[in-house]
Amino acid sequence: MRRLIYLLPALLFLVLAGYFAWALRPGYDPRALPSALLDKEAPAFDLAALQGGGTLSRDGLKGKPVVVNFFASWCVPCRIEHPLLMRLAQQDHVPIYGIAYKDKPEDAARLLAQMGDPYRRIGLDRDGRTGLDFGVYGVPETYVIDRDGHIRKRFVGPLTADQVNDELLPLLKKLSAS
Amino acid sequence: MSVPRRLLSPALATWTAVARPFGCRARVVSIASLAVLAVSVAALALTALPTTAWAVQPWERLSDPALEARARTITSELRCVVCQNESVDESNADLAHDIRMLVRERLKAGDTNAQARQAVVDRYGDFVLLRPPVEPATYVLWFAPVALLLVGAAGSLVYLRRRAHAPGGPAPLDPAERARLDALLRDGDA
Structure with a gap:
């Protein structure tokens, strides 16, 4: 019985080491925040479209699952994810809609002229209010919204090929099937 | 001196x-x-000194000092999600500015403090609260210190009790030892 006390430090060490191993596991980002709006209805928005007049609105997107991507011409990581969005739009025919977050229309247009336009339509969120309603805390952020307008997934930061293949595409497939 | x-x-x-x-x-x-x-x-x-005075810009302030004071109270208890260890009131991040404006807008529209705070929580989740709510998921956070203190106190009490009841001191000398000790002490005097 007394001897157990001498095992205590080793035991404590094991518990700590276990916790560290868990907290340092690959693919875990302690700064990542789950969206507060997960599985809730997306906040309403009705934004002037960048090109071709008209608007981009939540209610206009209902009826099919869509991907909504917050981006900005001044955002460097957005340029990193851009080729992936192009691939998604062209090869996988994913309906991607863009929201230009705190961006000037001419700057957003220039970015798309340079790097290609993966978006079916782009809404201009000049003052970042729609971003605020979505809980965006940095661009890029990517949301999957189902046909009823509910947010089903949020990706913070530039999308990676792994995220697209393992999470985004399967989820869209599931949402389209149901 | x-x-x-x-x-x-x-x-x-x-x-x-x-x-x-x-x-x-x-x-x-x-x-x-x-x-x-x-x-x-x-x-x-x-x-x-609070560094708050430098983040809130003059043009952000509400003209009504009472409302402004309420806004400061609310935003100083909200976490800025960009620089996660600063409050919205202290942060110079763009997003913190947006949240400060949102809170002020809501207060001007007649929201209570709780409603204005909830408007931010609805968008960013409980994580933005620097003072986490007491709910089942945070019981460990709130009550673990008290629980650990109680466990420690109970442990100390048991230990002290046991020590008090244990037969105290070394066993008394038997006659042979006593005689030897006396002999040694006498030698020292001589």
């Missing part, structure tokens, strides 16, 4: 020990020490 030195003892003792070899007189040393102390206290006071 020796009075202030005794009052400021540990820091001063080191300082005098350093200064003596250089031929400084004690009074000079005392004055220098006081100056060092004063500067350190001032520096400490400066760092303790």
Whole structure:
């Protein structure tokens, strides 16, 4: 019985080491925040479209699952994810809609002229209010919204090929099937 | 001369020990020490000052001082999600500005403090609250310190009780040992 006390430090060490191993596991980002709006209805928005007049609105997107991507011409990581969005739009025919977050229309247009336009339509969120309603805390952020307008997934930061293949595409497939 | 030195003892003792070899007189040393102390206290006071005054821009402020004070109270308890260890009130991040404006807008529209705070929580989740709510998921956070204190107190109590009831001290000497001890003590006297 007394001897157990001498095992205590080793035991404590094991518990700590276990916790560290868990907290340092690959693919875990302690700064990542789950969206507060997960599985809730997306906040309403009705934004002037960048090109071709008209608007981009939540209610206009209902009826099919869509991907909504917050981006900005001044955002460097957005340029990193851009080729992936192009691939998604062209090869996988994913309906991607863009929201230009705190961006000037001419700057957003220039970015798309340079790097290609993966978006079916782009809404201009000049003052970042729609971003605020979505809980965006940095661009890029990517949301999957189902046909009823509910947010089903949020990706913070530039999308990676792994995220697209393992999470985004399967989820869209599931949402389209149901 | 020796009075202030005794009052400021540990820091001063080191300082005098350093200064003596250089031929400084004690009074000079005392004055220098006081100056060092004063500067350190001032520096400490400066760092303790709230840095809030620099993040909230003049044009963000509401004209109604009561509303503005409420806005400051609310935003100082909200976490800025960009620089996660600063409050929205202290942060210079763009997003913190947006949240400050959202809270002020809601207050102007007649929201209570709780409603305005909830507007931010609805968008960013409980994570933005620097003071987490008491709910099942945070019970460990809130109650673990008290629980650990109680466990520690109970452990100490058991330990102390047991020690008090244990047969105290070494066993008394038997006659042979007593005789030997006496002999040794006598030798020492001789």
